[in-house]
Amino acid sequence: MAFVLDKVVPWGRRLSEYQEMFCLSDRDLLDNKIISFGDGPASLNAEGSKIGGHIVSVDPLYQFSVTEIKNRIYETKAIVLEQTYKNRQNYIWDKIKSISELEKLRMSAMNLFLDDFEKGLAEKRYICGKLPDKTNFPDDSFDLGLSSHFLLLYSTLGWEFHLQSIKEMLRICKEIRIFPTCDLDSQRTNLLSKVIHSFGNTYKIKIIKTSYQFQKNGYEMLIIAKHKKTATAEKVTRDS
Ligand SMILES: C[S@@+](CC[C@H](N)C(=O)[O-])C[C@H]1O[C@@H](n2cnc3c(N)ncnc32)[C@H](O)[C@@H]1O
Incomplete structure (x- = not known):
């Protein structure tokens, strides 16, 4: 099925959130070759690469230009925030305390991504691809x-x-x-x-039970x- 931009709702998390979700220390980021699928406009790659990490992000979103992705983020963010507010009982508001904090956090991630996207594309840190398609990477190319x-x-x-x-991820990752x-x-x-x-x-x-939780039971x-x-x-x- 075609991946059509006007059906996409880009939304991305910060590196610190990835570290909490995946229990990754700063050392882990530097010591492991990482590939991350479905990163969209998250700032894992932008922030992680800046501190010296070796990170590749794969997402069908990366077929679009930085301007197209940016416009789509600004077209859809109010809808996402409104939906989150309507369903606020489904989230835990301890670390992220309000919708406006959520907006700030997500926009900071997506702006970091947008600023890094073209450089990262040229460095092949952002790759347009979609699971479950086979990637071009040889077996065991990545630690994580x-x-x-x-x-x-x-x-x-x-x-x-x-x-x-999962089979394709396990083919290329340890x-x-x-x-x-x-x-x-x-x-x-x-x-x-x-x-x-x-x-x-x-x-x-x-x-593993992690210290990250925003979505209830997540x-x-x-x-x-x-x-x-x-x-x-x-x-x-x-x-x-
Ligand atoms: C809910 S977002 C998560 C973004 C990011 N991982 C985060 O946690 O902030 C889901 C992402 O999956 C991507 N996606 C959709 N279909 C995909 C596929 N077949 N393979 C890989 N990624 C896909 C979307 O473009 C989107 O960026």
Whole structure:
């Protein structure tokens, strides 16, 4: 299916949020080659690359120009904020205290992304691509593969989509991490048991409770690892 800009609602998180979601220390960012799928206009790459990280972001959004993405962000942000306000009971307002704080945080992430996008495209840090398509990277090219607010969350994409996407991520990454483990209705997705069933015999699987939570029930991160762990998730794990 074509990825059409006027159906896209770009929305992106900050590096500090990725670090909390995926339990990544500053050292982890510098010591691991990272590929992150469905980053959209998040500032993981802009901020992480600036401090010396090796990060590649993959998203179909990157087929559009910086002006097109910027215009679309400004066209849609009021709608996203209004929807969030209407459904405010579905969120935990402790760290992000209000809709205006949320707006500031998301706009700061997306502006950092916009400022970095053309440079990052030239440096091949932003790659236009979509899961579950096969990427051009050889096996085990990356220490860590991430998916924030895409895989598992959009459960309506179906099991086959998720299965093939996770297979491709595991082909090119030694370990992958997916956050959160709930769906858009804040319910633990039934895709999780299918993932454990399909990959549990071959890979090491862990579900980690993180200190990040904005969406209610969105506090767990799934790890699927081939070898021993690449980053410090366990050090910052809270007991469930
Ligand atoms: C909810 S946003 C999450 C953005 C970012 N990861 C974050 O947490 O701030 C979902 C992202 O998935 C991207 N996306 C949609 N279809 C995709 C696909 N088939 N493969 C990879 N990314 C996709 C969208 O363009 C969008 O940027």
